[in-house]
Amino acid sequence: MTGRPRSSVNRIVKAFSTEARLTNLPRGHRPKVTTDSDGERIVEAARRNPKMTAKEIRNDLGLVASTQVVRERLHVGGLRSRVAAMKPFVSSENRIRRLLFAQEHRSWTVEEWQNVIFTDESTFASRWDQQQRTWRTQGTRFDAPNLHRVASSGRCSVNVWGSISKDGLGPLVRLDGLFRAAAYTDLLDTILIPYALNGPFKDGLFFFQHDRSPVDTAASVKRLLEDRCVMVLDWPPQGADMNIIENVRAEMKKALSRRPLHKCSSDILWAAVEEEWQKLARSCVAHSLYESLPRRMAAVLAARGETTKY
Template sequence: MARVPEEERWKIVQYSLRGYSQRSIGALVHRPLKTVNRIIQAYSEEGRLCDAPHRRRPKATTEDEDALIVAAVVENSFQSARQVREQLDVNASLATVRRRLRSAGLRNSVAARKTVVTASNKKSRLQFAEAHASWMADDWGRVIISDESTFTTRQDQRMRVWRTRGTRYEPANVQGVAASGRNCVNVWGAVSRHGLGPLHRIEGALTSQRYCTKILDNVLLPYAHSVFPDADFMFQHDLAPVHTAKVVKEHIENRRIGMLSWPAKGADMNICENIWGYIKAAMVRKPVHPSTGDELGAAVRQEWEDLRADYDFVPALYASLPSRMAAVVSAKGCMTKY
């Protein structure tokens, strides 16, 4: 029932002081007998017209326990509220543990996934970014950027992490991604400042020799000569073992392909990664997911072709490359938000 206004309470008390019965008062003010009795009793016993002060329940946790809860996820931000409660043996509900963490400015979010980088990786990444810090979008526009990706019908499990706002890409909050041993549908793709280039499905194991003939000779070079007829371009690929084999290096030299030396673990600097991410997100949103390799391959190609029609997408990624270099320099070689 709605709260009784104080002036109405005073009217009820006045009726009582004049000798009216509580039942009569209830009829006059249109209130239940129980309400009238409560108001009159409060006035006669305590001289009070307002509501009694609410007695707050004691906190389920002490201040020391609150501090331990927060400290537990600061030490290991990937713990769940249940794990924290069990670790500390706190007599509190999971909702209480979560409230204590949120009140400390922490929120439970899906962890960003980035490749784990070693100290050596950080050094080479930083050196590369510093060497290309002065490159503008036009400089990057001479580079054909390539990458391989694996698509699967099963989505990898994402971990959750407790973190403060704006710290998604802090190293302590990032989920490391190991190389996948699964072979579903593997593709190779390339882009240039002119937009999306060719997409090639890799059938079977990609050996160094097959990389030279099936991809470099049959796919890359015809595309490169079509968009750079003056042959004024550079080619980029990562340091995957297939790419760094002696036979590949000799093949590239024989074909006189200018190369952009790329650092290990440079995924956040490779704009193809953004394209793969976009395609995978688009496929997840589909109401019906591919169930066979051929269906999956066709779906990936369709998304690639649909994205080709967005003429601003790839140029915007090229325009982001100077900022990516600056971000790596600022992060001292650590992984960045890209």
């Protein structure tokens, strides 16, 4: 007659006769498995050690809650599990030297930085590093506790040397075999210096930047640069985030990763590297990179010599 089960009708009749009620009683909410105090402890544990998993946090705090509840508490606290940014470990000595360099050049303008030719050797190879997740707040990806430290070694496929100046990308040279001081001296004398004098620095007034590797600091290299009256920037160790050509390399690797090169020969890879270099050379990438240099110095100072987002 009512279209409802007999049990439901009997329950409604009983509720009306005993309590004068036709509606259901308010349903009680399931009690929280964790208290607000537990939530604060969970967030604090993740801030102390951002690389702990939700399960490790639960076990460390002795909670009976599920790992999903722990994750929800972390989300409420503004923390999300993200892949940790990979940066090399920087020793305390190198942090000091990076900091000193940034202090000495903190007042350099973009125009002053445009008097520097930046160079670097790069390797383009198929190499993958395992990702690691970390609990962090938005905008803190490059803070030291959230970094995933990695070694810089990898499989070699094609080694190159490249340069960048205020005029844009400069020469790109393939390095075959062992790159020794004699080959580097010849490269500077026959490629880099003529490029500078015939192009962006016809007056011969420029700073030359290169790393502190044994090849870069060899006696024959120093002698050549002195003989050619080339001013060398006293570059700090582990200064990759201050070297704008590293950003060029990153863009190159992104572009190359979109190509089907996983089974190619080194010659085909080199041709692809040259092509992507020329594409970037036609862009305005150099201008924006030189403009970033004052900000890079400020970032190193703010990080007290640690690695930065650049």
